[in-house]
Amino acid sequence: MAIVRFIVRRLLAMLVLLFVISFLVFSLLYLAPGSAIDVLLKNVPRNPETVAALTAKYHLDEPFITQYWIWLQGALRLDFGESIQTTLPVTGEILARLPVTVFLAIYAFAIEMAIGLGVGVLAALRQRSVADRGLVALTVVGLSTPAFVSGVFLLYVFSVALGWFPAFGAGEGFLDRLWHLTLPAFSLAIVGSAFVVKHVRAAVLAVLDQDYVTFARARGISRSKVLFQYVLRNAMIPILGVSAMVLAFLLIGAVFIEVTFSINGMGSLVVKAANSQDLPMIQGVAIFIALIVMGFNLLADLAYLAADPRVRNRTLA
Amino acid sequence: MTGLTVDGLRVVAGTSGRMIVDDVDLSLAPGESIAIVGESGSGKSMTAKALIGLLPRGIRAEGDANFAEVDLMALDENAWQRVRGSRIGLIMQNPFTMLNPVFRVHRTIEDSLRPEDRSRMTRAQRRQDVVWRLAEVGITDASVADRYPFQLSGGMRQRVAIAAALAREPELLIADEPSTALDVTTQRDILALIKKLQVARGMSLILITHDLRIAFSMCDRAYVMYAGVMVETATSSELEHEPLHPYTQGLLLSEPPADRRIAELVAIPGSVPPADQVATACPFSTRCAWAKAECLVGRPALSEVEPGRLSRCIRIDEIRGELREVRSAAEAEAVETSATEPATALVVVTDAHKEFRSGQRTVTALGSVSIRLGEGEGVGLVGESGSGKTTLGRAIAGLETLTGGTIEIDGIDASDWSKLSARDRKKLRGTVQMIFQDAYSSLNPTRSIGSALAEAISIRDPSARNMSQRVGELLHSVGLEPEYAQRKPAALSGGQHQRVAIARALAVHPKLLICDEPVAALDVSVQAQVLNLFSRIREEHGIGYLFITHDLSIVRQVVERVYVMHNGSVVEAGPVDDVLGTPSHPYTQKLIASVPSAEAGWLGEG
Numbered sequence: 001m002a003i004v005r006f007i008v009r010r011l012l013a014m015l016v017l018l019f020v021i022s023f024l025v026f027s028l029l030y031l032a033p034g035s036a037i038d039v040l041l042k043n044v045p046r047n048p049e050t051v052a053a054l055t056a057k058y059h060l061d062e063p064f065i066t067q068y069w070i071w072l073q074g075a076l077r078l079d080f081g082e083s084i085q086t087t088l089p090v091t092g093e094i095l096a097r098l099p100v101t102v103f104l105a106i107y108a109f110a111i112e113m114a115i116g117l118g119v120g121v122l123a124a125l126r127q128r129s130v131a132d133r134g135l136v137a138l139t140v141v142g143l144s145t146p147a148f149v150s151g152v153f154l155l156y157v158f159s160v161a162l163g164w165f166p167a168f169g170a171g172e173g174f175l176d177r178l179w180h181l182t183l184p185a186f187s188l189a190i191v192g193s194a195f196v197v198k199h200v201r202a203a204v205l206a207v208l209d210q211d212y213v214t215f216a217r218a219r220g221i222s223r224s225k226v227l228f229q230y231v232l233r234n235a236m237i238p239i240l241g242v243s244a245m246v247l248a249f250l251l252i253g254a255v256f257i258e259v260t261f262s263i264n265g266m267g268s269l270v271v272k273a274a275n276s277q278d279l280p281m282i283q284g285v286a287i288f289i290a291l292i293v294m295g296f297n298l299l300a301d302l303a304y305l306a307a308d309p310r311v312r313n314r315t316l317a
Numbered sequence: 318m319t320g321l322t323v324d325g326l327r328v329v330a331g332t333s334g335r336m337i338v339d340d341v342d343l344s345l346a347p348g349e350s351i352a353i354v355g356e357s358g359s360g361k362s363m364t365a366k367a368l369i370g371l372l373p374r375g376i377r378a379e380g381d382a383n384f385a386e387v388d389l390m391a392l393d394e395n396a397w398q399r400v401r402g403s404r405i406g407l408i409m410q411n412p413f414t415m416l417n418p419v420f421r422v423h424r425t426i427e428d429s430l431r432p433e434d435r436s437r438m439t440r441a442q443r444r445q446d447v448v449w450r451l452a453e454v455g456i457t458d459a460s461v462a463d464r465y466p467f468q469l470s471g472g473m474r475q476r477v478a479i480a481a482a483l484a485r486e487p488e489l490l491i492a493d494e495p496s497t498a499l500d501v502t503t504q505r506d507i508l509a510l511i512k513k514l515q516v517a518r519g520m521s522l523i524l525i526t527h528d529l530r531i532a533f534s535m536c537d538r539a540y541v542m543y544a545g546v547m548v549e550t551a552t553s554s555e556l557e558h559e560p561l562h563p564y565t566q567g568l569l570l571s572e573p574p575a576d577r578r579i580a581e582l583v584a585i586p587g588s589v590p591p592a593d594q595v596a597t598a599c600p601f602s603t604r605c606a607w608a609k610a611e612c613l614v615g616r617p618a619l620s621e622v623e624p625g626r627l628s629r630c631i632r633i634d635e636i637r638g639e640l641r642e643v644r645s646a647a648e649a650e651a652v653e654t655s656a657t658e659p660a661t662a663l664v665v666v667t668d669a670h671k672e673f674r675s676g677q678r679t680v681t682a683l684g685s686v687s688i689r690l691g692e693g694e695g696v697g698l699v700g701e702s703g704s705g706k707t708t709l710g711r712a713i714a715g716l717e718t719l720t721g722g723t724i725e726i727d728g729i730d731a732s733d734w735s736k737l738s739a740r741d742r743k744k745l746r747g748t749v750q751m752i753f754q755d756a757y758s759s760l761n762p763t764r765s766i767g768s769a770l771a772e773a774i775s776i777r778d779p780s781a782r783n784m785s786q787r788v789g790e791l792l793h794s795v796g797l798e799p800e801y802a803q804r805k806p807a808a809l810s811g812g813q814h815q816r817v818a819i820a821r822a823l824a825v826h827p828k829l830l831i832c833d834e835p836v837a838a839l840d841v842s843v844q845a846q847v848l849n850l851f852s853r854i855r856e857e858h859g860i861g862y863l864f865i866t867h868d869l870s871i872v873r874q875v876v877e878r879v880y881v882m883h884n885g886s887v888v889e890a891g892p893v894d895d896v897l898g899t900p901s902h903p904y905t906q907k908l909i910a911s912v913p914s915a916e917a918g919w920l921g922e923g
Contacts, residue, residue, distance in 0.1 A: 127374070211414040214371055218409075219429045219481060223394065229428075230417055244608075287432025309419055309465045 002316035003305075007055060010301065014294045022075055037199045040084060040279070043070050072252040072254070074160035085276050091282035093269060098288065100170045101258065104181050104247035112189035112196055117239075119193070120200025121232065124263070125204060133196075136197065143194035146263050148252055151171050151187035151260040158183055167260040168262035188253050192246055203235040206289030237308045248293045318386050320521065321345040321368070321489060325381040328363045328372065328545075334536040336593045337376065338363050338545045342619070343523075347488065350444050350515060350522035352532030352553070355542035356568075356840040359587040361525045364542070365491050368523070369407050370397040383583065385488065404720035406487035408511075410494040412474035416466040422445045423462040423890045426555055429484035454480045455510055465534075472503035479510065491516075497527070500701040501867055501911040508535060509920040525796070527841060529569055533557050533915035541565045544600035545592030551626045557915050559641070561628040562602045566640050570647050571845035575870040575897065575912040577651040581852070582874065583643065586920040588810045599629070604657075607636045654877050654894055663748075663828055663861060664713060664728060670721035671708050682708040684885040685722070692828060695855060697872035697893065700882035710831045710865045714751040715742075727828070748775060754834040756814035760806040766792075766817050767802030773824035791891035794857075796822040796850060810841035816850065823858065833865045844871075851875055870911050873897055881905045 040054050054060065058081075059067050080090040119139060123131065123132040142150070159167040170181030205215060208231060216230045258267030266285065273281035303311050321343065328338035338360035345351050351917060355361040367378035370392060383390040387400060403409075409415050426447045429436060431664040439529050440447065448459045454476040466474055475495065482490065492511055494506035510534055513521045524535050532539045533553040534885045541549045541562065549562040560566040570583035584814055586602045595603065599617050602608040609632065617631045630636075640870060671683040683705045690696050711717040713724055715734035723732045727748050729741050737745065753759045760769060770788045774781050781787060789799035795816040815835060822830055832851070836844040855862065864876050872893060874877055881889040881904065900906045913919065 155649055197717050211409055211411055212417045214479065215409055215415045216417065216428075217480075218369055218371055218401055218407035220400070220485060221399050222398060222432070225428070229420075233419055234417070267373070309417070313465075313467065 004304070006316055007298075007302075010298055014298070018128065018287075018290060022072060022287060024072050025286045028279060028283060040069045049224065074225075075283075075287060080287070081280040083273070083281045084278045085272065085281070085294070094266070094284055094288055095279065097265045097269050100177075100181075100263060100294070101167060101251070102252050103170075103177060104185055104254045104258070104263070104265065105247065107181055107185040108176070108188040109243075109247050110248045111185055112193050112250065113243070114282070115189060115193040116196025116200050120197045121204055123197065123207065124204035125227075126295065132201075133210050136201070139194035139197045142190040145190065147187050147191050147257050148260050149302065150190050151184065151257055154183045154187050170263045180201070183253075183259045184263060187260075188250060188257045191253065192249055196239075196242075196246060200239055203238045207231050207235045207261045233307075237304065237311075240300055240304050240307055243303075244293075244297045247300075251289065251292060267312065320347050320349070321384045321523075322382070322900070323563065324381040326364065326367060326378060326382055328376060328378050331375040331377055333895055336545060336596055338367070339596065340541075340546055340616075340619070341542075342393065343379075343540065344549065345521050345523065347521055349538070350512075350524065350536040352524045352526055352536040353542055354526055354529055354539055354568075356527055356589050356842060358591065359542040360545040360592060361542050362493055362603060363491050365407070365523065365525050369401055369405050369491060371401075371407070382879050383844075387616055388889070397428045401432065402482070402487060403485040404488055406485070406490045407481050408475075408479055408490065408492045408495045411498045411500065412471050412478055413466075416474055416481075418466055419465055421465055422451070422469075426450055426462075426464075426481050426484055426718040429481040431485050438821045442491055450480045450484065451477070453483075453514070455506075455570070462622050470503075472507060475499060475503075475507050476510065479514070481658040483514065483518070486518070487520065489523065491523045491525070493525040494527070496531070498627070501869075502701065502907055505911045505913075505920065512920055515529045525820055526683050528913055529557075529565075530571075530572065530913040530915045530919075534919045537564055541568070544590055544595050546600055546629065547627075548601065548629045549627065550619075553915075555626060558645075561607045561626060561633050561637070561640075562601075562630045563636070563640065564731070566644060567604075568841060570644065571841045571849065573870040573874045575873055575909070578654055578873050578894075579647065580652050580847040583647045586651045586846070588812055588843055591909075603629075607632055607639070618917055631783040633803075639849070644793065654892070656812065661692055662689045663692040663694075664688075664863075665724075665725045666709070666713065667720070668722035669709060669712060669719050669724065671705070671712065671717065672720045683712075683719070686882070686885070686887055687722075688861060688880055688887065688890075690829065690861055691701045693855075693859045693861050694878065695864065695876035697876040697879035698863060698882060699739065699869060699872055701867055702906075703884070705885040706865045706882045707833055710751075710833050710863060713829075714749050714831050714864065715745065716751070726902065735809075747825045748827055749827060749829045749831060750827040752815070752822055752830055752832040752835045753816050755812070756818040756835075757806055759818055762806050762807070764807065765802065766804055766809070768819055769817070770802070770824060773821045777825045777836050791820045791900075792817075794823065794854070796846075807895035810838070811839050811844070812847055815839065815847050819850065819854065823854065826858075827860060828862045829863065831865070834867070835864075836871065837866070837868070848874055869897060869908060879906065 015071045026181045037051055037054060037060065040058060058072050078091050083087060083093055085091050086093065119135045127134045138153045162257055166180050167179055171177040178259045213226060213230050254265065255270050257268035258265045259271060270285055271282065272278070273285065305315060323341060323343035325338070326338065326341040329336055338875055341364055343351070344433065353361045353364060357424060363372065363376070366372045368382060368389065370389070372378060378390065384405065387404070392400060427443055435443065438649065451459070451461060455722055456473065456476055461469065461473065466660045469477065495508045495511060499507060508531060511522070514520070521534065524532060526532050529539070534557070536553055538550065538552050540547050542562065543564050549556070549560065549565045551561070556565065560569055567583065567585040571585060573582055585604050590603055597615060599605070599608065599612040602612040605612070609630065611899050616631050619627045619629045621632055622628045636788055639711055666686060669683050669686045672678045679908065684789065686705065686709060698706045698710060708717055712719050713726070718733050718735065723730065725731065726745055729745060731737065731745055732744060740922050766787070767788050770791050771784050774787055774791070785802065788802050792801055797813065797816055801809070801813070809817065820838045836847050839847060848871065852863065853858065862876065864872060876893055878891065880887045880895045881896065881902065889900065889905045896905060897909060
């Protein structure tokens with residue numbers, strides 16, 4: 001099966017990429033200021049015993065490549081060692097917080113795509129009208145407002161003043177979580193929506209000019225069918241191409257917005273780890289985020305293949 | 318009242334009110350076929366789009382248009398939906414862009430059915446209906462229903478589009494240049510199919526075309542448009558027998574004949590002006606040899622010259638005799654060409670072989686091709702798309718490297734240009750120059766014509782002085798005023814771009830011009846000018862030509878010897894009069910039969 005071969009090929013490519021990333025991530029230990037011991041000795045008093053213990057634990061007396069090899073063996077089993085700060089296993093800490101952050105990113109992605117598609121399509125269909133210009137201008141306002149600013153604004157209006165949404169926390173269970181994460185997801189989505197609107201508008205405009213749209217109308221096909229099955233169906237293809245990138249941005253963006261809304265996700269973990277130079281934690285987070293971003297990229301590529309028979313033919317031939 | 322009646326149709330650009338089409342009257346009886354003939358900018362396509370309510374955004378139509386008691390001008394979008402497809406159908410020019418690329422053929426056709434018919438049918442019935450409709454347009458392979466458009470040839474796509482356009486059984490079919498984007502042999506098949514369906518279904522047909530010969534062979538009557546207005550209308554046979562407007566005659570004579578060579582094509586000078594610039598005079602007055610002061614006083618009305626024959630020329634009664642003389646003079650001329658393979662060859666191509674790799678597949682563009690070009694000789698390379706003619710031309714110009722075989726130019730082995738010494742390469746660049754189909758894209762849009770030409774001059778002669786004078790001479794040699802040196806390419810017309818490209822090639826004093834479809838993108842009247850220019854330059858400079866084209870009529874006019882290519886091989890070669898006069902290979906015969914002809918039998922058997 002050509003599709004299986006394609007996926008295997010992509011997975012192998014991802015593996016190579018992960019290998020490169022892991023090497024860079026591991027090198028962080030040596031790129032950080034001070035010696036590796038200084039970095040690892042964060043909360044522990046410096047004395048010959050602790051230094052010897054750390055040296056043994058992290059194999060610091062071995063050559064760099066050997067150290068990397070030992071670390072990589074652990075990383076392959078998703079074992080990134082223990083957090084220097086909490087002394088708990090890094091993987092456990094990450095897995096405990098990952099669901100909230102991924103939930104938030106996907107929620108924001110859904111909102112951003114809904115805004116992007118709705119506004120983009122409307123603007124394209126009313127090209128050069130007042131509505132088009134107004135909508136596009138509005139998204140630019142969104143673009144130039146950082147998420148933590150719009151976050152504070154939304155927090156004040158909908159949480160403090162109106163009391164419709166909770167001001168902090170991530171909630172328990174799906175619906176409660178949805179309710180808790182609505183404001184952060186919106187403030188996260190607003191920034192990127194200008195980008196999506198711009199892409200959707202351009203994609204729809206390009207398709208509207210195509211002969212096959214005119215020809216469909218010339219055959220008396222109904223307006224809604226032309227819009228959804230001819231225009232949007234084809235405009236979706238380039239939009240799918242950028243969607244993986246949008247999701248990756250949101251995942252990174254989620255880190256900042258979690259702080260504003262006091263959500264105990266990856267964001268707070270990363271901020272704490274960065275403040276305290278908790279290297280094992282930073283390494284673990286970096287690898288996990290790389291994995292997720294690559295996974296979404298693969299999904300987007302598969303969706304792209306599903307959407308366009310020409311690409312399918314070219315890629316799977 | 319049945320049929321279509323159009324009275325005073327006007328198409329204008331929304332905000333500026335700029336006129337695009339004006340004062341168009343049409344009448345079309347049920348089952349009748351009419352052609353609207355014109356060059357680019359004539360407004361023929363806008364007229365067609367106005368009649369099916371598909372004008373581009375910001376452009377609107379005014380006037381009266383009634384079709385079988387429906388006032389077309391009063392329809393809103395919802396009402397149009399019930400007319401389009403069901404009463405009036407449309408086929409467009411480009412089969413490569415007309416079908417939704419993500420739908421399989423059966424879906425495109427099923428979508429085109431009337432919604433009530435579609436929902437009445439079971440899945441199996443729909444399938445059967447699609448297979449039947451494909452068979453009606455000559456596709457007997459039922460598996461085509463499951464293919465995507467990109468898996469089909471242009472001709473097949475156009476057949477699918479026709480089946481889709483007719484799925485609601487319209488009473489009137491508008492075909493907008495339905496065969497222009499297709500290969501010549503496919504072109505005739507598609508036109509014959511449209512004609513057959515029109516007669517079989519008793520439909521009315523409006524054919525939009527730039528080719529009078531096609532109009533005559535397909536339609537009962539023809540309307541000739543120029544710069545947004547009708548200039549003449551008559552039955553096809555009357556119009557072919559004697560055009561009654563200088564423009565119609567010019568258009569007829571600009572079309573090079575395929576059956577003989579004429580000394581010089583009768584070209585119409587200049588190019589089609591924008592409709593709104595000639596709205597207050599005879600639109601053709603700027604290019605007409607018979608224009609007088611009286612032609613500039615207001616736009617003449619379309620008036621009856623003979624019963625059933627209308628012309629917008631106010632001087633037609635006076636000049637009718639002269640028009641006749643010009644025509645008989647042009648038609649009488651036929652010159653003999655003598656072609657023997659020259660003793661001294663400039664280019665020798667031996668067993669040229671070229672493969673392209675696309676993904677896993679290998680495509681053979683050239684099988685094993687050998688050709689010779691003499692110094693100063695005009696040689697044609699004829700074939701359809703995929704024949705390998707362009708690949709061979711580009712290989713000689715050093716733009717492609719052969720997979721096998723050799724090319725020798727002027728005694729230098731030019732099989733692989735990357736292996737040439739810098740001196741040889743420079744010498745060959747000065748020996749061989751290339752002219753492309755799309756001259757505009759071969760010019761840098763940010764540089765003036767003068768600086769492009771000056772650059773070409775200084776390649777041959779780095780210490781050239783009096784540059785502006787030499788640029789002026791170069792422009793003059795291709796029939797352009799020296800003032801054009803100041804302009805940017807965007808300010809020129811298509812024919813002028815091609816003239817500049819020729820001037821640039823001439824700047825290095827080449828021995829051979831490789832011309833890849835140099836007039837294919839030009840209007841007929843402009844095409845004749847450029848062909849005449851090629852002939853003149855050849856006489857003046859003694860340059861040889863390799864003329865790559867799909868058009869046998871053009872080959873007949875400009876070269877002495879011809880190679881006919883098909884699927885990467887030369888199938889027939891020889892003097893142009895012999896090959897076109899008494900073709901021996903079946904493919905050559907098929908190509909010749911595909912050249913449009915006004916004769917009634919053209920679309921029949923053959």
